[in-house]
Amino acid sequence: MRLGVLFSGGKDSTLALHLAAEKEEVVCLITILSKNKESFMYHTPNIEISALQAEALGLPQITKTTPGEKEKELADLEDAIAEAARKFQIEGVVTGAVESVYQAERVQRICNQLGLWCFNPLWKKDQKALLEELLKKRFKVIISGVFAYPLDEKWLGKQIDNKLIDRLVDLQQKYGLSPAGEGGEIETTVLDAPLFKKKIEVLDYSVEFKGNSGVFIIKQARLVSK
């Protein structure tokens, strides 16, 4: 089955892509660039890096910019998926949804409307197990956004490893934070993954932090041999 992956370049959509590629044929990426930094539907920090990730994966990417107004985002997503169906003859769509009924429901509706299959291979996955699977599969993932107390600027740019997972689980117990960021507490950017033919090297970045939230912005990056 030919599939398109809704791809933000974060850990969830990249892991979903890998699971999908083990079972079916992933033929393109579909990326929504939302101008709304508080989008309900889409991951936003470093979304521009997704073009480099697509190149690393050797997959064509359909991108669509949306102003990020709540329901307009969905119309733009539908347009992008329809374009993927036309250009790449996809039969289905893969998302990295884990817990969000809001996201899953809306993508299911669009796929139903377009006559496409919809798959959510991370659906209901235990969040600690999800993070551990990234390490097991040798993903290199950094924290590119923090949006909840007590996460601070020291977390930004940190690579996810066993120690960091333990700290996130500890914060779950103390503050009720969701370890994989399902409540929007963290956002991530994938710099390397098994299907990447090259890995991403960050050449320049900046950190912005205010109140209880901040982002690690990749200003310049390139692909290098693995």
Added chain:
Amino acid sequence: MILVVDMNWKKDSLGFYEFVLPIVTIAKTQDECIVKHFLEVTNQDLSRCDRVILSGTALKDTATLSQPEKFMWLRETEKPVLGICAGMETIGVVFGMRFIRCLEIGMTQIKMLKENPFFYEDSKAYSLHSYCVEPSGDFYVWAKSTKCVQIIKHKIKPIYGALFHPEVRNPEIIKRFILLKS
């Protein structure tokens, strides 16, 4: 021992993660589990398990509905069976129920029609189906949404169907099914 039947269109499919694994995760908190694809369920599997859960599938996946002959064991078994979504629709096919086109996606209000061991009060549940069944006289209707029948129970056999997906927001239903006395 619980037998979870993978109802996806093929064995080891991409739908397994979404429609089978979450059920297994919940069921394992209550008892041991084995998972079999519907094309591979044997009499031996059925005799060694205490109860059976039939999983749901992707919205476009109707593979089990065109192969009712693979589920004739449902007519013979005395073991408790819970069919979820496509699982309930398949029970419907096997027991000769009428099919109706009915699309529900997302959180759905479920209204209790009869006191039952699954839901104690009207509740919301996650729906993902494009068909529903019109139960024959062999089945009670225990709950409905505004559009269609949501929970059924065979009048004699311990066979239950839930059209919504309890594994998403109502895991207690799966646990209550597992704890039901045979």
